[in-house]
Amino acid sequence: LAKTTQPISMDSYEGQEVNITCSHNNIATNDYITWYQQFPSQGPRFIIQGYKTKVTNEVASLFIPADRKSSTLSLPRVSLSDTAVYYCLVGDPPQAGTALIFGKGTTLSVSS
């Protein structure tokens, strides 16, 4: 998996849009970009995945520029319940025997 760099922490207020950027300069041609969310004392949960341009689902949007060396997870109008750690993972959809390797992640704190 490609090495990723993301901010250690971010603070926001309810109702604001939050953008978390992940750098992955060594991304390979076959690599996808995937974001997971982890609440305290819970396992990670898949949020969104993309390869290029923009992907949107009911939870978030993922923006990927043409060079794919970075990506931005966008959370619209966050609420207190969005307080969590967000992990950016980059890699080729691996074979069944390959584990996901997590970096440090970004701790998002949402206040009222």
Add this chain to the structure above:
Amino acid sequence: GAVVSQHPSWVICKSGTSVKIECRSLDFQATTMFWYRQFPKQSLMLMATSNEGSKATYEQGVEKDKFLINHASLTLSTLTVTSAHPEDSSFYICSARNGGSFNYGYTFGSGTRLTVV
């Protein structure tokens, strides 16, 4: 969707005793499951890869005789922490790949908080 059930969600045990944690894939078969450990305010650290019907593969630095993994069926993997000590207190999380190629197809259990006293 794919669900991974992990049990128990929390356990307290005395130093020197053993604790078993179960990880079940409820609606899919998982030939491979993964075990992670997470200390407070740290990221998930891969401990081992559990393979159905064969020996687990442990990451460097993880004692295989202390963390026994059994993957006897396509839906169940267990992690037994033997002779637990306070430094084994941590959050243990299992994961399984449900076969989907998109989104990597990984599903995580809800985790087990182990406290050794």
